[in-house]
Amino acid sequence: MSILEIIAGVLLIACGVIxxxxxxxxxxxxxxxxxxxxxxxxxxxxxxxxxxxxxxKLTKYAAIAFVVLTVIVNVIAxxxx
Numbered sequence: 662m663s664i665l666e667i668i669a670g671v672l673l674i675a676c677g678v679i680x681x682x683x684x685x686x687x688x689x690x691x692x693x694x695x696x697x698x699x700x701x702x703x704x705x706x707x708x709x710x711x712x713x714x715x716x717x718k719l720t721k722y723a724a725i726a727f728v729v730l731t732v733i734v735n736v737i738a739x740x741x742x
Contacts, residue, residue: 662741663741666734666737666738666741669730669733676723676730677727679723683719683720684720686716687713687716687720688713
């Protein structure tokens with residue numbers, strides 16, 4: 662394994678962890694169980710829309726970076742053979 666493969670692999674793992682954190686920090690699109698019990702948070706819903714939009718955009722960019730890094734890691738591995 663070359664240094665370049667190791668660096669690319671570490672970046673790929675870091676990007677995966679970032680995607681997981683971004684997805685876990687987003688609000689659910691549906692109300693789920695709270696709708697059945699009558700729970701509603703109108704103020705919090707209006708306040709978090711912009712934050713969710715930013716998180717969604719960051720998630721898209723992180724996913725694109727993940728795919729690009731995956732291709733780069735595979736190309737590096739093929740060239741190393």
